[in-house]
Amino acid sequence: MSDPTVTLERLADYLDSGRVPYDPTIEDDPENASQLASLQRLRSLSSRIVAEDAAEAPEPDPGWIGSVMERVRQEARSGRDIPLESVGTVTLHMTEGAVRGLIREAGDSVPGAVVISCSLDGDVQAVGTPVRVEVTISALRGEYVPVMADEVREAVSLALLRQTELEVEAVDIVVGDVHLLEAGAES
Structure with missing residues (x-):
């Protein structure tokens, strides 16, 4: 069973830190590792969408x-x-x-x-x-x-x-x- 102290905020902070220092509570738990991977994919997709929108936007006056x-x-x-x-x-x-x-x-x-x-x-x-x-x-x-x-x-x-x-x-x-x-x- 996953550690209940691993919240979405904790996962986001860990991802923001570049996954350093290594956190075995997150990395070694399959459910937490899966949530971390999902959060990382979501951020990647969000960044790409924002970049595409910015590229399509007309240059400001x-x-x-x-x-x-x-x-x-x-x-x-x-x-x-x-x-x-x-x-x-x-x-x-x-x-x-x-x-x-x-x-x-x-x-x-x-x-x-x-x-x-x-x-x-x-x-x-x-x-x-x-x-x-x-x-x-x-x-x-x-x-x-x-x-x-x-x-x-x-x-x-x-x-x-x-x-x-x-x-x-x-x-x-x-x-x-x-x-x-x-x-x-x-x-």
Whole structure:
């Protein structure tokens, strides 16, 4: 009878190590050795399928990586200064990057939503000028997207109202992706 402590995870770890050091509990037991051989064949087939799929896939547009990096640069930079109500001779402001961080935090707080990007459209440097906010999210597969989008809109609107002096005209939500919950993650 096979050793019950030899789990699939243990077999996978042993295979990952290149079968070194030699494990007689696995190698000398016919059932465990058979499972190890099956796992090795499965990995070989999987690798071949992935390689074939990659070979058949069209070459990515060379501008694609540039557009991704441009979006990262835009999100990472501090951006424009957004004035706050001044006290006496002191001029206060928030950076656009700080506001985007606030939007991201508010959107990510909605269960099942992940903020991909956000932008502020309008003259944020002119006090009282209406600004539109666009938030692109990834929604958890299986969730009812219209309700999630409304919850993200509400969370972002409330955060901006509480923590900025922006005159928010609208918060537009774009669902740009759908994602799966990672194995072992909790909602």
